[in-house]
Amino acid sequence: MHPAPLPAQAHTARPVSRLPAPTLGRGRAQRLRPPPGNCSQGLPRSLSAGETRRSTPAPRSSAGRGPRTAPSPREVARWIATAPDRRGLHVRERLSRLLDHCPELQRAHTLVREFAAMLDAQDAALLPAWLDRLATSRLPALASMARSVREDEAAVVQGITTSFSSGVNEGRITDVKLQKRIMGGRAGLPLLRQRVVLIAHLRRRYPGSNPPTPP
Template identity: 40%
Template sequence: MPQIDHDPIRALTGTYLHQRWSEGCHDVPQLYRELQGIGYSGGIQTVRRYLRPSKERGLPPAPRSAPRPRRIVRWIMTDPSRLSADDAQDLKEIRVACPHLDAAARHIRDFATMLHQRHGALLPAWMDNVLADDLPALHSLIGGLRRDQEAVMAGLSSPWSSGQVEGTVTRIKLLKCKGYGRASLELLRRRILIRS
């Protein structure tokens, strides 16, 4: 391990820093205060530069911060074959650490498979599996699905999509909003026909 300087106090601080870093203390201001307590008179920027993790120095890298919840949701919602190796490994570690998140991710993936492969007949079994776990947010989803179960099963089974109709409705609403509520129905009709 390189020394900060040939000065004995600086050699001591380098050893001390390496020991504390290895113990898991990666808070530079805290380490700087500790060094001042043993007689270090240098600046905090020198300590920062010294602790910049690098393989050449042999210092262990600082631990990565926990991923944000949005990133975890994105990993769960992404097809596993499309995740990078690092993201897949991070998600695996998170799922091992949190059984509730693991169960939710498993149910989400099962639903995605049902949706993409159009296996609507599997919906009742999937809903029973979800209700068997302690996931209140998904339980409320199941309540909504049960109210219109036949339509949901048909939607999961049918190759037809209402996406084109929904897109047209959205376009008409946009044209109506552009009139700021001042346009008559006749003007809206003409704008729709011109755009078509």
Template identity: 35%
Template sequence: MRHYLTTDLDQILASARERRPNGHINRFKPYLQQRFLGGATNAAALFREIRERGYRGSRVVVTKYIATLRAGTATLEPPQPIPSPRRITTWIMRHPDTLTDSQREQLDRILAACPELATARDLAHEFSTIARERRGHELTGWMTRALDQGPQPVQGFAAFLQNDWDAFVNGLTLPWSSGAVEGQVTRIKLIKRRSYGRASFALLRTLVLAEPP
């Protein structure tokens, strides 16, 4: 009772919010430490940044924590190991809803530290949507953004699309594909390999016609 009688209402409310899963500041401390050491010392600005990253706690809690960083009394969180490029690529290419909270947090920190990678992620997701939903008519706008804003590998991919532009647009628009033809080619190659490559054309033709697809 003495605690509630002698504590300001704002601090009590902030403490209650801090106990909520989405309001817990601990998982945002590494990001705040990184930004603080990088020269961002404004508590209000840092509060807005972590709000955009999912923090639902009080601004008072953030202000107090930044004050401990200024005073040098904060317990610094140990740096987390940097994921491998292959793992980062996997997280980028997967749908965000399939990532765990830990994976999403790590990816958010990486993208915040590397805006160029964040741009590549956005362009990759946009291209994936165009391909999956057959929005070939949107490919021109995507290519323009990729050439203007994308990192060098993305720009190279966008420039490569121009080599056979009509084919790419049609492939991402029309419902038809060469999948059936490619399947038959694979089947014929399999039959040929079973003969160790020594069958004559006449025998190969007979085997292909005799074996049902």
């Protein structure tokens, strides 16, 4: 005897529209809110810590060049690290608005530019006072950095006052990692070695610029 067939409703999948919608617990929702007293207050929703960059449609700029999105933390860090005389007009305007909205970011910007001035002048006389301001900036990340710099302050002074740097070694390491990403698992050791030697030769031939990729 064959088993009796199952009822028709047993083979029917439950409609997606009838599935219960996922809910966000009250405790988790409270954890996602930005803490009071930080620079997310007074900023647009696209810049607040509790919102994503795609949470709300960005308004169009007055010049009609498409929607204006909030800058990422990496972009803002690059703007701050760039010398003021090398920033474009668009970057200066956007960074000025961010600094007006966020006093903490303004303090970080001032400290970064003071350290950049020491590097440009190769003068470490102001380093101890700068570290004191860094430790009392009420920014936990910068205060931790001040403690780390004090532990190796002599090496930092040498790095500021001398023209020697590890930039050449860092460049060679970057070249090796690039060749690994391009050719890793696709070629043997002799070919990889030849490409690394060739890219080092091109670095000497084209100093101060990006050399062409070896064939």
